Amino acid sequence: xDGSGAREAPYIGWRLLGLTDDEVQQxxxxxxxxxxxxxxxxxxxxxxxxxxxxxxxxxxxxNRVRVPGHLVEEAIDSAPSKVLLAARDPAHDVLLEDGxxxxxxxxxxxxxxxxxxxxxxxxxxxxIADSALLADALEHVSVYTVAVAATDIPEGPNxxxxxxxxxxxxTSRHVVHGEIASGEGVRRLVxxxxxxxxxADKLRERPIVSAxxxxxxxxxxxxxxxxxxxxxxxxxxxxxxxxxxxxxxTGPVTLAGTLVTHNAEVLSGLVxxxxxxxxxxxxxxxxxxxxxxxxxxxxxxxxxSGLLSAGVAALARYYALPSVVAGGWADSKLTDAQAGHEKxxxxxxxxxxxxxxxxGMGSLELGMTLSLAQLVIDDETVAMVERVVxxxxxxxxxxxxxxxxxxxxxxxFLGQKHTRAHQREEQSKVGLIDRRMRGGWEKRGGKDLAQRxxxxxxxxxxxxxxEPLSPEVAVELRTIAxxxxxxxx
Numbered sequence: 001x002d003g004s005g006a007r008e009a010p011y012i013g014w015r016l017l018g019l020t021d022d023e024v025q026q027x028x029x030x031x032x033x034x035x036x037x038x039x040x041x042x043x044x045x046x047x048x049x050x051x052x053x054x055x056x057x058x059x060x061x062x063n064r065v066r067v068p069g070h071l072v073e074e075a076i077d078s079a080p081s082k083v084l085l086a087a088r089d090p091a092h093d094v095l096l097e098d099g100x101x102x103x104x105x106x107x108x109x110x111x112x113x114x115x116x117x118x119x120x121x122x123x124x125x126x127x128i129a130d131s132a133l134l135a136d137a138l139e140h141v142s143v144y145t146v147a148v149a150a151t152d153i154p155e156g157p158n159x160x161x162x163x164x165x166x167x168x169x170x171t172s173r174h175v176v177h178g179e180i181a182s183g184e185g186v187r188r189l190v191x192x193x194x195x196x197x198x199x200a201d202k203l204r205e206r207p208i209v210s211a212x213x214x215x216x217x218x219x220x221x222x223x224x225x226x227x228x229x230x231x232x233x234x235x236x237x238x239x240x241x242x243x244x245x246x247x248x249x250t251g252p253v254t255l256a257g258t259l260v261t262h263n264a265e266v267l268s269g270l271v272x273x274x275x276x277x278x279x280x281x282x283x284x285x286x287x288x289x290x291x292x293x294x295x296x297x298x299x300x301x302x303x304x305s306g307l308l309s310a311g312v313a314a315l316a317r318y319y320a321l322p323s324v325v326a327g328g329w330a331d332s333k334l335t336d337a338q339a340g341h342e343k344x345x346x347x348x349x350x351x352x353x354x355x356x357x358x359x360g361m362g363s364l365e366l367g368m369t370l371s372l373a374q375l376v377i378d379d380e381t382v383a384m385v386e387r388v389v390x391x392x393x394x395x396x397x398x399x400x401x402x403x404x405x406x407x408x409x410x411x412x413f414l415g416q417k418h419t420r421a422h423q424r425e426e427q428s429k430v431g432l433i434d435r436r437m438r439g440g441w442e443k444r445g446g447k448d449l450a451q452r453x454x455x456x457x458x459x460x461x462x463x464x465x466x467e468p469l470s471p472e473v474a475v476e477l478r479t480i481a482x483x484x485x486x487x488x489x
Contacts, residue, residue, distance in 0.1 A: 008100065009100040009101055009102045009142065009386065014352060014388065014389060014390075014391040015352060015353070015354050015389075016310055016349065016352035016353045016354075017314070018307075018310035018311050018313060018314040018353050019310075019311050019314040019315075023256075024314055024315060024318045026256075027256065027259050027260055027263060027311075027315065028263070028315075028318065030260045031072075031260050031263040031264050031267060032069040032072060034219075034260060034261075034264045035066070035067040035069070035072060035264050035267065035268060036066055036067060036068055036069055037066070038066070038219070039057075039064045039065050039066035039067065039219075040064070040065055040067070040215075040219045040220065040221060040264065040265070040268045041062070041063050041064055041065070041219060041220040041221070042058075042063055042064075042065045042220075042221045042226060042272075043063055043220070043221065043222050043223045043226070044221070044222075044223040044226035044227060046226070046227075046230070047221065047223075047226035047227075047230065047272055048060065048063065048065065050230070050272065050275050050276060051065050051067075051271070051272060051275065052065075053275075054071065054271070054275040055068060055070075055071050056068070056071065056271070065268070067267075067268055067271055071271055072267050072270075072271060074274075075267070075270045075271045075273070075274040075275075076267070076270065076319045076320075076321070078274050078278045078279055079270060079273075079274060079279070079280075079281075079282045079321055080279060080281055080282075080322075081097065081098070081320040081321065081322070082095060082096065082097040082322065083095075083096045083097075083238050083281040083282070083283065083322045083356075084096075084206070084207065084281075085143055085174040085207070085210060085238065085357075086174060086206035086207055086208050087172055087173045087174045087208060088168070088171075088172040088173075088196060088208055088467060089172035089173070089467055090206075092142070092172060092173045092174070093174075094142050094143055094174060094357075096283070096322035096323075096356035096357060097322065097356070098317060098320065098354075098356075099354070100356070101351055101354055101355060101356065101357070101358060101386075101389065102142035102143060102356065102357050102358070103140055103141065103142060103143075103327075103328065103357070103358045103360075103361055103378075103382045104141065104142060104143040104144065104145045104176065104324075104357055104358070104359055104361060105131060105135055105141060105143075105144060105145045105147040105359075105360075105361045105362050105363075105370075105375065106145065106147060106326075106328075106329070106359055106360045106361060106362060106363035106367055106370070107145040107146050107147050107148070107176070107177070107178050107179070107359075108146055108147065108148055108149045108178065108179055109123060109147060109148045109149070109363060109365075109367060109368050109369050109370045110122065110123060110148065110149055110151065110368055110369075111123055111148075111365070111368055111369040111370070112127045112148060112369065112370045112371070112372075113334070113335075113364070113369060113370070113371040113372075113373070113374075115130070115372045115373060115454055115457045115458055115461065116458065118454075120333075120369065122151040123148035123149055123150065123151055123370065124150055124151060124152040125150040125152055125153055125162070125163065125166050127147075127148050127150075127370065128146060128147065128148060128150055128163055128166045128167055128170075129166050129167075129169070129170045130170075130372060130461055131144075131147040131148065131362065131370060131372060131375065132144050132146075132147075132166070132167045132169075132170035132171040132175075132466075133170045133171065133460070133461060133464055133466055134372055134375055134376070134457060134460055134461065134464075135147075135171055135173060135375070136170065136171040136172055136173060136464065136466040137460045137464040137466075138375070138376065138379040138460075139379065139383070140379045140380075140382040140383050140386070141173070141361060141375070141379060142173070142174075142357075143173055143174045143175075143176060143357065144167060144171045144173045144174065144175050144176070145175075145176040145177075145178065145359060146163055146164065146167050146175065146176065146177045146178075146179075147362060147363075147370050148370050149163070149179070150162065150163050150166070156181075157181045157182060157184065157185060157483070158481060158482055158483055159181065160177055160179050160180050160181055160185055160189075161180075161185060161188055161189060161192065161480065161481040161482075161483075162481045162482070163177065164177055164189060164192060164209070164481070165192070165477045165478060165481040168192070168196065168469065168477060169468075169469055169474065169477075170466055171466055172466050172467040174208055174209070174210070175208065175209050175210075176209070176210050176211070176212075176240075177189070177209070177211055178211065178212050178213070178214070178240070178242065180211045180213075180228055181224070182224055182227055182228070183224075183227030183228060183230065183231040184227075185228075186211055186227070186228055186231035186232055186235065187231060187235075188480050188481070188483070189209060189211060189237075190203065190231075190235045190237065191480045192209075192476075192477050192480045192481065193207070193208050193209040193237070195473055195476040195477060195480065196208060196469065196473055196477075200235070203235070203236070203237065204235075204236035204237075207236065207237040207238055207281070209237060210232070210237055210238035210239065210240065210283070211228055211232055211237065211239060211240075212228065212229075212232070212239050212240030212241060212242055212283065212285060213225030213228045213229060213240075213241065213242070214241075214242045214243065214244050214287070215241065215243055215244075215265040215266075215268075215269065217243065217244060217245045217246070217250035217251060217261065217265065218245065218250050218251055218261050218265075219261065219264060219265060219268075221265075221268070221269065221272070225241075225269075226272060229241060229269055229272055229273045229276070230272065230273070230276040232273075232280070233273045233274070233276035233277035233280035233282075234276055234277050234280075236277070236280060236281070237281070238281040238282070238283055239273055239280070239281070239282055239283065240282075240283035240284075240285040240324050241265070241266050241269030241270065241273070241282075241283075241284070241285055242266075242285030242286060242287055242324065243261075243262040243263075243265040243266050243285065243286050243287070243288050244286075244287045244288060244289075245258050245261045245262045245265070245288045246258075246288075246289060246290065246291040246298050247288075247289070247290035247291060247304065247308070248290060248291040248293060249291035249298070250291075251288075253290075255290070255304065255307060255308055255311065258288060258290070258308065259288075259308065259311050259312070259315070262286060262288045262308075262312065263315055266284055266285065266286070270282055270284070270321075281322075282321065282322075283321075283322050283323065283324045283356070283357070284312070284315070284316040284319065284321040284322065284323040284324075285323065285324045285325070286308070286309060286312040286323070286324075286325045286326060287325075287326045287359070287367075288308045288309070288312065288326070289302065289304065289305040289308060289326070290302060290304035290305065290308070297331075297366060298366060299331045299366060300326065300329030300330070300331060300342075300346070300360070300363075300366050300367055301329050301330045301331040301332070301338075301339075301341075301342025301343070301345070301346055302331075302342075303345065303349075305326065305329060305346060306327070306345060306346045306349035306350055307349070309325040309326050309327050309346070309349070309350045309353065309355070310349055310350060310352075310353035312325050312355070313325055313350070313353035313354055313355035314353065316355060316356070317354065322356040322357070323355040323356045323357065324355070324356065324357040324358075324359055325350060325353075325355040325357075325358060325359065326346075326350070326358075326359050326360055327346050327347055327349070327350030327351065327355075327358040327359065327360050328343050328346055328347040328350070328358060328360035328361055328363075328378055328381070328382070329342065329343070329346050329360045329363055329366075329367065330342040330343045330346075330363065330364050330365075330374075331364075331365065331366050332364055332365070333364060333365050333369070334364065334371075334450075335364070335371055335373055335374050335377065335449070335450040335453065336450070339364060339374065340377075340449075343377075343378065343381060344381065346360070347360075347378075347381055347382065347385050348385050348388065351382075351385040351386070351388070351389050352388070352389060354389075360378075361375055361378040361379070361382070362374050362375030362378055372454075372457040372461075373450060373453040373454040373456075373457050374453070375457070376432065376453045376456045376457050376460075377432060377449065377450075377453045380430060380431060380432050380433060383428065383429075384428055384430075387428045393425075397422075398422070398426075400418060403416065403418050431456075432449060432452050432453055432456065433449070434449075434452075
């Protein structure tokens with residue numbers, strides 16, 4: 001980000017269109033038709049009041065809300081086109097804007113592949129700490145989304161806040177939690193983040209945390225999601241409405257029809273969000289995929305998943321809204337050839353589509369399992385995708401016509417100043433990927449990619465030290481997360 005020293009994602013050089021302008025218009029018009037003539041179900045009395053006072057037609061008997069097209073357009077216009085995801089360390093600030101794409105971890109899995117034993121087990125608070133620490137160390141994990149649920153923390157209103165407490169302590173990057181329990185949970189989340197940055201006003205200037213919720217497809221907003229959306233808007237922290245329609249299950253089997261359903265869910269959430277606080281930061285979100293009719297699952301590593309995310313990115317650009325979309329997913333249960341194939345397909349396809357933030361690093365097994373070794377591999381995959389997205393720079397300097405003529409036939413360019421000046425920006429560099437001849441690979445143990453990645457993950461866990469919270473702030477976070485009366489401390 002300008003002035004902060006943060007690593008900037010490359011501007012889009014090559015872009016996958018995904019949808020034509022006419023196709024985007026058709027989806028938009030179809031969405032307006034659905035919102036105005038069918039509407040969505042809203043299960044929050046407060047949200048119904050707000051939507052009705054804002055100009056929506058509300059049927060209290062059915063909780064059905066019909067949204068006029070002009071309210072949708074007004075909400076799109078009032079939402080900012082750039083959103084800052086600030087970090088505890090300003091060097092890790094991320095500015096979501098058109099033309100830049102960043103990557104984040106997936107959330108929230110329920111299992112992990114243990115980086116030491118390779119055992120598949122239920123995830124714990126320790127795994128949140130480890131994944132946050134790893135994200136803090138890896139260059140291309142720009143934002144940390146709480147990657148797993150802590151199954152060792154009791155269910156209840158404090159659980160997500162305790163998970164956030166762990167995340168804040170182990171990464172200096174922006175933190176996202178998509179499973180906050182309620183509007184009250186958002187208010188306490190805001191208290192926690194304000195304690196870190198020095199107050200609620202400073203948090204509005206530098207939101208170090210964001211949250212969001214998923215509509216209940218098709219076309220329903222639960223009370224919990226409505227509360228989260230409204231409270232985030234009022235606090236000025238970024239909120240994502242993330243549709244999870246399944247083509248053929250909770251949406252039409254056609255991808256275009258699923259995009260209409262998805263769009264109606266997100267835009268109706270946007271209307272509520274902007275009515276709660278006009279101009280508040282909003283993220284157009286998607287984990288939309290297609291249902292596998294053979295197995296009854298929601299595969300994330302499929303081409304349909306990538307196509308839907310590319311379509312979502314095109315819609316978000318049309319609305320000039322920052323987006324967070326699913327990508328870099330795999331349905332494989334372990335780090336193997338299937339995972340490599342699926343992750344390359346969905347990372348590259350979505351990366352070329354140009355969303356603001358891509359959600360999926362480290363995930364396996366349809367998003368159910370986190371692998372820290374896979375997260376290390378995904379970091380290198382993202383670096384390669386960023387190189388592809390950056391495209392081929394064609395300038396007088398890069399064409400090098402004068403140099404080519406000067407060198408003439410039969411000479412190499414290894415020792416030239418031009419080579420030294422441009423090699424870093426022109427050529428991808430690898431750490432885990434092995435480009436040596438077989439002899440060099442064998443001398444280093446002949447290990448496969450999964451083994452090398454697991455070793456690297458363990459090395460980071462044992463050596464990396466993220467910027468610590470002050471002891472006073474750590475105590476404050478514990479008090480807020482546990483819902484304790486501060487006056488009793």
